[in-house]
Amino acid sequence: MDDLAGFLRTRRSRVDPASVGIPTDSRRRRVAGLRREEVAHLSGVSVDYYVRLEQGRATQPSEQVLDALARVLGLDETERGHLSRLARQPRRGTKTPSGWVRPELLRVLNLLTDAPALLMNHRLDVQGGNRLAGLLFGRPLPCLNIARHLFLEEGEHGLYADWDTCTRDVVGHLRLAAGTYPDDPRLASLIGELAMGSERFRRLWARADVRARAHGRKTYRHPLVGPLELHQENFALPEAPGTELLVLSAAPASPSEDGLRLLAGLAAGTSADGEETRRAGEESSRL
Known part of the structure; x- marks a missing residue:
């Protein structure tokens, strides 16, 4: 229902490049928000690694990487927790509650x-x-x-x-x-x-x-x-x-x-x- 790759793409598209110190020229930018290589550079990871994250081919990023991505993408506390859960899922998540009420x-x-x-x-x-x-x-x-x-x-x-x-x-x-x-x-x-x-x-x-x-x-x-x-x-x-x-x-x-x-x-x-x-x-x- 949700995945790390899709969440990263939507968050990246909402970051104003000027807010992270990147000069903008609207005539030359063909994507909304940040480019992949800009997120990678600002987060301190390789472009190849970040591309693999957005393609769902890289798993289990470290907490340091997640913290850096959260900072660059401007995530709040709720979004940061969601990012961590998506990154930690080995494709089987937390057990669904039974729904029984005392x-x-x-x-x-x-x-x-x-x-x-x-x-x-x-x-x-x-x-x-x-x-x-x-x-x-x-x-x-x-x-x-x-x-x-x-x-x-x-x-x-x-x-x-x-x-x-x-x-x-x-x-x-x-x-x-x-x-x-x-x-x-x-x-x-x-x-x-x-x-x-x-x-x-x-x-x-x-x-x-x-x-x-x-x-x-x-x-x-x-x-x-x-x-x-x-x-x-x-x-x-x-x-x-x-x-x-x-x-x-x-x-x-x-x-x-x-x-x-x-x-x-x-x-x-x-x-x-x-x-x-x-x-x-x-x-x-x-x-």
Whole structure:
């Protein structure tokens, strides 16, 4: 799904030669970004060796070489880690997580009644969530994949108010996951499905950007309670690699907090209606 050669080519194409001290004449440059020989020279490796890296014919570059390439290509910490993982893969990567979630974790989710909370794996499958999260997304959570929901179901005028940013973040995360779990067939299938169904996904995937799943502001357009500006906090689960607990909270005394309270009331009403229906069924069965 991802390889060292392709990642190097996309990163090289984005470096402004002037930013690394190379005089430019646009009439004489036929490639975007740096030339291969320029990357090699600035990194302190031979041109032949760098060409072999970009052709996938050189394996296991040293940490010194990777550090030099990261410096020349201007990689951030996330990209540097991705580069290292791609370079270290002997074509079999990290074992794909099983996806099993302890029942105790699911119980903890339902203790959170004032904020949407959910468990999400590296494929962006929602593995469980509380009632408030289910009402936020408007569908059963165990059937929800955030990437599929974003690109194939909601679109730019749906639930996600900052759709452009969300799409970039999701594709960057999936790129990172593909480098970490290259042998995950379900991840490969998801990426293929998204590429077939979304032109924007294809364009973003071709950029080969990588992004870590990060905390921060998430804005939604909810059909029942209106705009919700929430803060997402991520909690890694050491016993479940690739899975995180996500909690979405609103600022105190904000319209979004009022919106969440209204959603929470709907969740309580749904629960009460379900309990009344269950009791009515029991009474009926006794007659």
